[in-house]
Amino acid sequence: MEPDLLQMQSGAGNRATTEAVQRAKGTRGPFRERIAGLLDRFKKNLEPIDTWIKGVQNPTNAAFTQQATASANEGLKESAAISGTAAASGNLLTELPGTVVSGVDAYKNAKDARAHKTGAKHHTAARKAKTKGADTLASATSSAAYSAGIAKEATKVQKVAEAAMASEVGGGLSAAAGFGKGGRALFRAGGAARKYKKVKDLGDPRLLHAESLARLEEARVEANWAAARAYVALDSYWEEGGEVQLDTLGDAVDDAWEAMSGAQxxxxxxxxxxxxxxxxxxxxxxxxxxxxxxIGKEAVGGVLGETTKGAAGVVTAVAVGTGLASNPVGWGLAGAGAGLVLGVTLYKALRAATKRYDEVHHPERFVAEGETATDAASRTKSLEHALKFWKKVSKGERQLMAREIYRLAAGPDVPGSAGTTDELRASARALLVALKAGPTDHKLEPEAWAASLNDKAGSAGWIKEITEQLASG
Structure with a gap:
């Protein structure tokens, strides 16, 4: 009896422990995501200041430092160094949360990709895991460069040897970060160029489907003639009168109704x-x-902007023999690179603000077939929403295009897609392949991939996948 009781207690304890572990795992995920969300919002709140520092304060500091070195103005040199220390600290404060958030996103998406294994959800998560992983590495490198920048600025008012060493380290890390981001931007631009070509090679749908539309037009004309003939026959029955009319009138009415329905x-x-x-x-x-x-944004802000900043870092690193490594070439390159990056950043910010305004002030613009638009917000509320730079656009043109593409590519069992012709459905699916959302990308056989498009339970995953692929290279 006692061994049995002990065994029962042991089993109950094991189950309780298992349940406790499962509960802990369940709460750990939401807690981790909540922390990541707070850090992401903190980073985005700092991004306007960070953009100002990168685009204005850093090049200005470099110019004043070069002027102070050339004129041996110790007071100006010290002021520029203090400003440079504050600027690098602001950059670092913005970059560190981004490193953590990108790392958490990379981990979460890698986990989701392993869980789904195949299909649209797998591909979306796997692609984001790679992207966020690269973002983590880039942010970590930038954080190291900003840390070295703080040390470099702090030593400018101390011994020359210490300042030169700090400049060499800081310049090297800045070069690594700049060239790394520039190379990544070049890779992204190349991917976007290849995707552009694949979509272009599909041809104009209006030309490709001209023949099928002509066949439908012929069918419409023939159906109208059939309806006309049926009504002529019906009129003749009315005119004949007598016993014939009574026997055949019902059939004539049915034929006319059927012909009219066919024409419609x-x-x-x-x-x-x-x-x-x-x-x-x-x-x-x-x-x-x-x-x-x-392609344009990556070429200007990434390839040109970041590479130019990397070149400025090289100049800083190799020019340690010229006093404090401050020279017109170095700050000139830094200013040019910062200007390019700033221009692209401001363009992105303005575009995002415009999209946030439109999604609440003109919701009718982003309604797909079969959907109902929400009530439009006032101009004041829309402007307030536009200024919330930490929020992503959820109902814009890209989301609308994704829903429309999915509707055309989905199978007949998906609501709203039953009326799509086979030719158009094939063209829409060819577009999915061009957008890197085809069977190979999803690790599925063509038949299984087509079946996933005909599964209404997977609609949300497919729309999210298309939305992501429209924006990615």
Whole structure:
């Protein structure tokens, strides 16, 4: 009896321990995500100040430092060093939370990718895990460069040897961060260029589907003639009168009704196909525009801007023999690189603010077929929403295009997609392949990939996947 009781107590204890561990694991995830969310918001609140520091304060400090060195003005040199220390500290304060947030996102998405293994959710998570992993490495390198920058500025008012060593280390880390980000931007621009070409190679849907639309037009005309003939026959029965009319009138009415319904169905099919062709054409043009814009932003802000800043770091590192490594070339390159990065950053900020304004003030612009627009916010409320730079756009043009592409590519079992012709559905799925959302990307056989598009339970995952792929290279 006693051994049995001990065994029961042991089993109960094991179950309680297991449940406690599971509860701990369950609460650990939300707690980790909550901390990451707070850090992300903290970082985004600091980003306007960080942008000012990178685009204005740092180049200005470098110019004053060069002037102080050339004129041997110790007072100006010390003031510039104090300002430079504050600037590097502000950069570091903004970059460190980003490093943590990117690391947490990389871990979470890698875990999601392993959990889903295949399909749209797997590919979305796997791609974001790689992107966030690279963001973590870039942020960590930048954080190290800013830390060295603090040390460099702090030693400028001390011994020359210490300042020279700090300048060499800081310049080397700045060069590594700049060239690393520039190389990554070049890779992204190349990916966007390849995706642009793939979408362009699909051709204009209006030309590709001209023949199928012509067939639908012929069917509509024939259906109208059939309806006309049926009504002529019906009129003749009325004119004949007598016993013949009574025997055949019912069949004539049925034939006329059926012919009229056929004509209406043919007209609706043609109208639907014409609308879908225009929608697909708009979606393809939008996809090309997004990739072209991405190429421009990566080329200017990343390849040119960050590489120029990296070159400034090299100049700083190798020019330690010229006093305090402050020279016109160094600060000139730093200023040029910062200006390019600042320009792209301000462009992105303005575009994002405009999109946030439009999504609440003009919600009717972003309604797909079968959807109902929400009530428009007032101008004041819309402006307030536009200034919330830490919020992402949730209902904009990109999200609308993603929903429209999915509607055209989805199978007939998905609500709203049953009326799409086979030819248009095939073209929409070819667009998905061009956007890197095809069977190979999802680690699925073509049949399984097509089946996933016909599963309405996976609609949200597919729309999220298309939204991400429209913006990524």
């Amino acid at each position: 169905d043919a007209a609706e099919s043609l109208q639907r196909a014409e609308k879908d062709v225009e929608t697909l054409s708009t979606a393809q043009n939008y996809a090309k525009k997004k990739q072209a814009t991405k």
